[in-house]
Amino acid sequence: MTEREKAYRPEDLTRLFVERCNAGDAQGVAALYEQDAVMAYPAGSQTAGREAIQALWEAVLAGRPHFEPEEPLPTLVCGDLALTSTAPKDAAGARAQVVRRQADGSWLRVLDQPEFTAVA
Numbered sequence: 001m002t003e004r005e006k007a008y009r010p011e012d013l014t015r016l017f018v019e020r021c022n023a024g025d026a027q028g029v030a031a032l033y034e035q036d037a038v039m040a041y042p043a044g045s046q047t048a049g050r051e052a053i054q055a056l057w058e059a060v061l062a063g064r065p066h067f068e069p070e071e072p073l074p075t076l077v078c079g080d081l082a083l084t085s086t087a088p089k090d091a092a093g094a095r096a097q098v099v100r101r102q103a104d105g106s107w108l109r110v111l112d113q114p115e116f117t118a119v120a
Helices: 012-022 026-030 050-061
Strands: 033-039 076-078 081-086 095-101 107-113
Touching: 012 026, 012 081, 012 107, 026 050, 033 050
Parallel strands: 033 107
Antiparallel strands: 076 081, 081 095, 095 107
8 A cells, every 4th residue: 555644633634535535546535544434425325344435435536526625623532532524615514524543643534424414
């Protein structure tokens, strides 16, 4: 695997995600997740495990979508866990991730809710 920049702050994960998606790097996107991470995507289902997340992003990125950076909202940190979120630029309503500090001090996503629109 190529040596890639690690997220040494929870907020770095969002920036790295956008950079790797825009580069078409599905393997690099998947590397931002723990081995057994769960992603609530596609809408109404779940994708579990780094391999499945990589396969999902290979399919999504094949269409060469462009992602815009989003400003992170305040991060909540409790020990080695953190809740990160952004106010999306699209109509997704909200994005939130639970991330965990790794032994080397970097952070990886454990749970990812990339789209959530509240029901009125």
